[in-house]
Each structure stands twice: as C-alpha cells, then as structure tokens.
Amino acid sequence: MMSKKGSVLTSSTRDTSDETHVPPVPELDENVLLRLFELAGPVQTIEILDRLILDLHGVQDVLQAASRVDITLLRRQNHTLIGIAGTVGAVPLHRLALEAGKLLREGPTQGEDLVAGLRPMVARLIQRLIEMRAER
Numbered sequence: 001m002m003s004k005k006g007s008v009l010t011s012s013t014r015d016t017s018d019e020t021h022v023p024p025v026p027e028l029d030e031n032v033l034l035r036l037f038e039l040a041g042p043v044q045t046i047e048i049l050d051r052l053i054l055d056l057h058g059v060q061d062v063l064q065a066a067s068r069v070d071i072t073l074l075r076r077q078n079h080t081l082i083g084i085a086g087t088v089g090a091v092p093l094h095r096l097a098l099e100a101g102k103l104l105r106e107g108p109t110q111g112e113d114l115v116a117g118l119r120p121m122v123a124r125l126i127q128r129l130i131e132m133r134a135e136r
Helices: 030-040 042-064 071-088 091-106 112-134
Strands: 010-015 020-026
Touching (some): 030 042, 030 071, 042 071, 071 091
Antiparallel strands (some): 010 020
16 A cells, blocks of 8 residues: 655555554655755755756656667766765665666666666656645
8 A cells, every 4th residue: 555644655555464564665765855955055955955856857758768878878877876875865766776887887688677767766766756835
C-alpha cells in the first residue's frame, strides 16, 4: 500500500507471520532536506528548491528520451541525478541511479530497464519539491 505522508511517498507492508506492522520506508527522507534548508536559511532555501527543480527537469527530459539521446548526455544527466538524490535524502533513487550509471558505462542499451525505473521516481521527487517550494 502506498500513501503520502510528509514525503514523496511512503510504503507500508505487513508481516503476515505475526501481523506486526512494519514502519514505512520513505522514498525521500525529508529530514535530510530540511536540515539543508536550516543551514541555508529562507532565501537560499527558495534558490535551492528552484535549482533542484530545474536540474531535475533536465534529468527528466533526458530520461524520457533516453533511447534517442547521446549516451554521453544520458550518463551526464544520470550523474547529476546521483548527486541530487544523495544530497536530498532520496536514498532508493540514489541507489538506482548509481546502478544505472554502472550499466550505462557498459553500453547504451545496458541500463534501459533501470533508466525506465528512474522516470517515475524522478517525477515524484520533482512533484514533492514543487510542493515544498509552494509551501514557502
């Protein structure tokens, strides 16, 4: 079951062996991002959010056209995604982008499945950052 709860998405599962509820594992650890905002201050926070959204839209555009773009551009945008995801606390996205990067170094078609998996995660992250921007 997927639900929205203070992060891009949270998922919850049940351990059916004893019906003990497993706590949600956030796709985005907003505490990481909020600590960054605390350090930056209110004006810089707006600038950070604007830049993250802009950069992620660039990543998203390349991911959408992955089969038609130069592999060097795809690798470069994936590298950007690795940095952003790690910085903002999007650990699952960060891990997937790292894996895609390894495969993309092997050849243009090697990372296609992982690149396809990145698309919805990037879209959700962009949406959450836009929401956070609107809240400020």
